[in-house]
Amino acid sequence: PFAAPARLSRMMGALLPASLLSFRPSPIRPRHLLHAAIRRGPAKIVEEEDLGTDFYAARCDEEVQENDVDECEVPSADEFTVAILGDLHVDPRKLDDYAEGRSHIVPVLEDAASRGVGAALVSLGDLGESKPCWEGSPELYAGTTACHDHAAEYLSSFGVPYEVVGGNHDLEGIDEFSTDEANLEAFCRIHHKPTMQFCRQIADRTLLVGLGSTVFRTAKYTSHEVTVDDEQLAWFERLVSEHPSEEGWKVFVFTHAPPIGSGLRVLQENHVVNGCCWLNHSGGEKADPRTTRKFIELVRRHRCIKGWFSGHFHLSHDYEDSITFPSVPREEGPYPNRGSCVFVQAGVMRGGCSRDGRRQSRLLRGNKAGFEILTVNHANGGSVRLDATITYKDSGHEVGVYAHDHDEVDRDSETFVKVYSPSAGDGCYVGDDDSLSVDPTEGECVGEETVAWWRMSCGRVLGVYDGRLIEYDASTLAPLGLVVGADELDGRRVVVVGSGADECVTLPKKSSFDFDMQGAECASAEGEGEEQAVLLVDDESATVTVVQPNEDGSYWRKIVRNKMVRMKEKRRVQAGRAYAEAAFDGSPDAFEGRVVSSWGPYTSIVGTAVKTGVAGLTTQAENVAKAEQRWQSLGSEEQGRAWAATGSQLADAFNKVDADGNGSISHAELAAAIKVVDPASTAEEVATMVAVADEDEDGEVTLSEFVMLMLYQRGPALAK
Secondary structure, three states, X not given: OOOOHHHHHHHHXXXXXXXXXXXXXXXXXXOOOOOOOOOOOOOXXXXXXXXXXXXXXXHHHHHHHHHOOOOOOOOOOOOEEEEEEOOOOEOOOOOHHHHHHHHHHHHHHHHHHHOOOEEEEEEOOOOEOOOEOOOOOOOEOOOOHHHHHHHHHHHHOOOOOEEEXXXXXXXXXXXXXXXXXXXXXXXXXHOOOOOOOEEEEEEOOEEEEEOOOOOOOOOOOOOOOOOOOHHHHHHHHHHHXXXXXHHOOEEEEEOOOOOOOOOOOEEEHHHHHHOOOOOOOOOHHHOOHHHHHHHHHHHHHOOXXXXXXXXXXXXOOOEXXXXXXXXXXXXXXXXXXXXXXXXXXXXXXXXXXXXOOOOEEEEEEEEOOEEEEEEEEHHHOOEEEEEEEEEEEEOOEEEEEEXXXXXXXXXXXXXXXXXXXXXXXXXXXXXXXXXXOEOOOOOOOOOOOOOEEEEOOOOOEEXXXXXXXXXXXXXXXXXXXXXXXXXXXXXXXXXXXXXXXXXXEOOOOHHHOOOOOOXXXXXXXXXXXEEEEEEEEEOOOOEEEEEOOOOOOOOOOOOOOOHHHHHHHHHHHHHHHHHHHHHOOOOHHHHOOOOOOOOOXXXXXXXXXOOOOOOOOHHHHHHHHHHHHHHHHHOOHHHHHHHHXXXXXXXXXXXXXXXOOOOEEEHHHHHHHHHHHOOOOOHHHHHHHHHHHOOOOOOEEEHXXXXXXXXXXXXXXXXX
């Protein structure tokens, strides 16, 4: 079922042809370069002629034939080839895809190494499957010693030096290691890394640089945030400062997740909602948002950073926004302010962890004139496709050209989206810069097609897209996270009004913002703004919901907490449910919604907390109990005998609202029936009683169910 570390090589040998277990010269075949104009709009990717396994051998053959010489020139010292593997998520029970992927990449690296070209392999982390892979054991495989042993042996088998960066799952050996530090020590020791970061000179004045995630157990919010610690960040800043582009240095960076401001827009939806898209998404170790933007600030300042490769999203390379260039044509939008860096997303090798069913890895080939980005398609026999060519104009400017059409993202996808990123002049900015009031939806309810964004007076940027309220980073206009979900926003308007108080903030009023650049560093200025309130207005029910910001002034909800904490909470709830089943002698289904959690911080607008109940949590159980008591009071033994004797009062109450006589009534009709029987019931009591009555949540209650509720003095859940 799985290969022990000592057996992995033998298992790989059984899966691969013998010719791939040692390097041999590649056959020489002509290489035809692909030159294609950029074309916009939807298009399915058509695989082109293979451009990979004999690139250098074919070039040598062409030189020999064209110059009528016996030997071609040795490649110059500035040439290099790097194979880049996205999230591996190795499952030791399912090694076939990895063996096949290796068989596709080894000839490419062999071709380069055989010609004396600098060659290396880089893994973007998340090395193991984040689930139990051992029969009969609940232990997660990712982050364990066995996981890293397997991954190290696999990565070492490609025949060239390898580097690896830590992903958000690589310290997940929570049953084996009690601390992040112990897990991190094992990771570095097994992969022969002196530190989590790495720097490798791959060619003349060309560096490969990696930064890894070092926080899992102690993450303040979601453990799936990729956190680069302050020490690595300081090291990285020193490194790029000491290798300026003016001296010809070129730096290619590798991290598990991309930095905010990269412009990559085909993302996993859950990464946006849960706040783990970007490096240090919620502020890193100290929850300081300045560390989130630090990476893109360094990119803007140091033009030696030429490329930045990341994984994390498990998505293919077939979408245009899986590669972003440092500049764009003026007719397509404002200057993106991404320095001289090309940001590149890497896919996955194993089909079981692909979000769009495609299996791909990246290649990076370059020299002093520029570089190419290519795709190895593992689902098509390892064919190699040119994706983009980047040519250096000088030490600080580049020209990038896409090599093929791209697929469009399916709007109905349930796992990934092409996010909308605001930009000046896109026609979706709303609001009067001299007014505190904003009507983003123009008096209409929010729908899936509503697109609008605006700046709050405090400098925060909010927007409505895909039926949701989202906060964007003020500097890069990249999505930070979800503020209000589609379920809560549906059927409501969004309105922003002044709240009548001045608030000293660190950002200027809206009228002073510079909209000429998408990435204008507006978050660095100082000034004052007036306080505003974001409201969700339901015209039908005449209710208003105030969207309160977080304590730090941000709006996006940190709704997913540390995985370690959540696992412990789940075990406590399971213990509570087991106790309830034993103490009250009921089936597990009978306690659905009746065993709940209470935790802090508790939210209240009063100065002293009187109750610790949280709506939808502890109050849920309280309301269920009250509703059942209410049913019992309506159906008291004395009143039940009276109703049974007369035999008509309940049926009359029911039939008065069952206008079509079909024998069932809606929630609204049931509420009316309850009011007929008990006019003293409050609206809250009626609503909760209706929820108890409609246990199957089909929106309908039959006459027999209604009579049972009244005569037998209990809700359906207790009647079981």
